Amino acid sequence: MVVTLYYIIVMGPAGSGKSTLTHALSSWIEDHEMSVTRVNFDPAADSTPYTPDVDVRSYINVKDVMSKYGLGPNGALIAAVDMLVNHISDIKNEIESFNDNYVIVDMPGQLEIVAFRRVGPLLINYLTEGRKSVALFLIDSYLTLSPLSTISMLLLSISTMLRMGKPQIIALTKADLLSSEQEVRLINMFDEEFRCDDLIESRDIVDIELALRLCETVKESTIDVIPTSAVSGKGLDEIYAAVQRVLGYGEDYLTEEPSGKL
């Protein structure tokens, strides 16, 4: 069988659960007899819940950059991500040498550095060039319990999608921490039934017209929103199905011969 590398770029704000989901999703993929390369793309990561197959820290480490150039953590992360440009070709070669079915790239949480500066999209475009790729944008479920907070997070996801130029799936993480009542509220937020007009009841909104327009925009632009838990495994099969829909054009490794590389 010809193995095609599919890239899943895991993005989201700090602490949204990227590394934990990278671990859970890669195990899920292996449990389904497909192979996966785990890439830690965070030069500032202290530790990861999975063992990276490819690790940008072996090329550039933020702690070294801090001490060498006398920078603080944010400045050093900006410099480190810039410096990755010099190594991206080697990183790509290292990833491709595994020749696995999927590559999961666990990104840093500082979106202002990895998505909104020029170099982040440049690195990811280089990495995924010639391959099918999808961004998986994570939002902490807890931040989607109020309509305004949800709209803010979805706007962030849309801004990130515009910067990265990739199709995007949204996963709501840590669903296991919600009570059943909260879970119902959360799912209803993304339901067809949810009406932006309900926002008018909120007293905290400075500009209600703007809030309503943004609400309509995010409602129209948000396609796949999947509640997940890395603890219980909830939503992992839905993420896989959504990735297939976006990337696979009907092609599905689950219905193909296993890679035999596990």
Ligand SMILES: Nc1nc2c(ncn2[C@@H]2O[C@H](COP(=O)(O)OP(=O)(O)OP(=O)(O)O)[C@@H](O)[C@H]2O)c(=O)[nH]1
């Ligand atoms: N209960 C629960 N906790 C989770 C889940 N996913 C992540 N966490 C916890 O949330 C915290 C942050 O998770 P990480 O995976 O490190 O988040 P991250 O997005 O990689 O964080 P940064 O790389 O620092 O931006 C950790 O304490 C995780 O154990 C989940 O599905 N359920």
Ligand SMILES: [Mg+2]
């Ligand atoms: Mg992380």
